[in-house]
Amino acid sequence: MPLRENYFGHVLAGSGISLRPLRSPPSIPTTHSYLMAVPFFRWLRTRFDLAHDMADPAEIVADVEAGIAFKGTNLWVLFFAILVASVGLNVNSTAVIIGAMLISPLMGPIVGVGFGAATSDVDLVRRGLKNLGIAAGLSVLVSALYFCFTPLTDAGSELLARTTPTTWDVAIALFGGAAGAIGFTRREVSNVVPGVSIATALMPPLCTAGYGLATAHWAFMAGALYLFCINAAFISLAMFLVARILPLPQHNFIDPQHARRAKLMFWAVALLTAVPSVYLAAGIVRRTTFEHNAQRFVDEELNLPGAYVITRRIEYDQRAINVLLTGRVLTPAQLRAVRARLDTYHLSRAQLIVRQGLAQLDSADAHALRTSLLEDVRSRNEQTMAGYDARLAQLQELLTQQAASRSGLPAPDALLREVQAEHPTVRQLALSQLAHPAADSLRADTTVVVSVRTTRPLPADEAQHLSQWLSVRAGTRRPVRLLLETTK
Known part of the structure; x- marks a missing residue:
């Protein structure tokens, strides 16, 4: 019987079967090889390669392990970061809040969850979730204790800014988390991770939730926890995606059945992180679009000659636009004409409620008016200080020239x-x-x-x-x- 070679590298001879390596199968060109033959794609791969300056995987794992545990140094730093952030929110100081975000160790367990899911490390994911829950609970409780004893109980603009997530918070958490994951896995220490800590606020929302718990402002507490969950979920998701791209070794399992179950669990965790995140992001986009269209509608259609908008309450859940007007009273025909233009602003299913006269002022209007005044005062103060700084710089330059x-x-x-x-x-x-x-x-x-x-x-x-x-x-x-x- 003649020898027959196959492409699996074996030879069949006679009636008996003798297997020996013969030669490797011919290589089949792939789409990747065709693309790499083009100089432009080779240049892109060289420029955007993340593996050339990646740290040693053992060092990355050691850094992740060190950031997860909340004991000793990390626990003390966490307590001090909570107090610093609470004081900053209490006195409405942006600089103090930024300092608290820089020293906060909350990024550690969030990075650990994403990294553990990407490298199939069950224990790392479990410890990351456990320590994140402990740290978040301690942050809310300690900040609540602070706000119970502080004599300053008013909600400043910095605190109010952490109660309502927006579309931009989702984008910042996702892109900032991706940048932080890349910076975290580099050989050289850079300023990427501190920058991500500032951009993706984690500690201030938890302290805002503590304020809501201490003062029984449940809407503040729910909104702040909502913002924290969005930031944590998208940072962890970004870490998972970046770590899957990098050439990191996967966790080895002795039992193949155990390995299969673990991988299924990791993908389930990734989907459970991604799907709610996408759902939350979609909801925030819809809310932001509705609020933007409603604001534009009020500004363009209800600022009529002789009539002035005192307060506006845009309620996305009820699809309602509640406006208090003063000055000239609008007739029913004018109000019908205004409502007819809702479709132009993609607000066809929105309900327009127009109250006319200061006699219709209620407590919600008073709160909205107070918040608007605080924002206006803060904006004017910032503009004034910027003008003073510019003038001072001019005077210093003039004095230097004269000297x-x-x-x-x-x-x-x-x-x-x-x-x-x-x-x-x-x-x-x-x-x-x-x-x-x-x-x-x-x-x-x-x-x-x-x-x-x-x-x-x-x-x-x-x-x-x-x-x-x-x-x-x-x-x-x-x-x-x-x-x-x-x-x-």
Whole structure:
């Protein structure tokens, strides 16, 4: 019987079967190989390759493990982050809230859940979910205790901003989580993860929920927890997707049946994370679209000559637009004409409720009016402070120019370049004037002060040479005094 070779690398000979490797099967071109033959796609793959600077998988796993557990350092940092965020929300300080987000360790268990699901590590997912629940519960309870004892009980704009999620919160959590997952798996430490901690707010919503629990504002509590769940779910989902793309080793199982069940469970966890997230995102998009269209409708159709909008309440759940007007009273015919234009703004199923006159003012209107006033005051304060900062910068520049012109020296940036030509260790230079008032027989005079900052201490002879050079450079208009400082 002649020998017959097959593409599985074996030979059948005679009546007996003898198996031995013969040759490998011919390679079949794939779509990927065709694409990689094109220079443009090879360039794209090189530019967007995430594996070339990825950290060692063992280091990544160690970092994930260290961030999951809430004991010792992580637990103390969590308590301090809760208190800092609560104080920031209480006094309406954006800077303090940002600081709390930076030091908060809540990203650890969220990253652990996504990473564990991507690498088929059951224990990692279980511990991540457990510790996330513990940390979230502690955050709400500790912040609630703080708000029970603080004398400041008013809800500021920073606190109110964490009670109603928007479409942008979903996008920020997803894209920020993806950026954080990439930064977390790099060899070099970068500022990506701290930036993600600021962008995807986790601690402030939990402290806002604590405020709602302490003051019995259940709507605040529900909205803040809703925002936290959205952020946590989308960050975990982003970590799962990025980790699946990266060449990370999968968790090994001794029993194949156990491995199959575990993989099914991981995909179920991923779907349970993704499906509610997509559902929540879709609901937020619908709510945001309705609120945007309703706001535009009120601004364009109800601001009539002689009539003024005092408050507006847009209730998505009831599909209602509740408006309080004052000034000229609209006739029933005018109100019918306004309602007929709802279709133009894609609000065909919305109910328009128009109340006219301040006698119709209720407690909800008073709260909405107070919130609007707080936002307006905050916006005006920010604009005023920005104007003050810009004016102060202009005045400082003007004073610097005047000081340079009176001293006979060039502008600080030009003088710095001249000094660096002879003294390369000089890094910064500033000019100022020291006025000496008239006393007894001495007339008033002004000394030019040149402050120089160097990377290392200047030798005495070099410092004396620089001082003499500055006096010659300034001429005889003003005496010059040199101040030296070394950067640490």
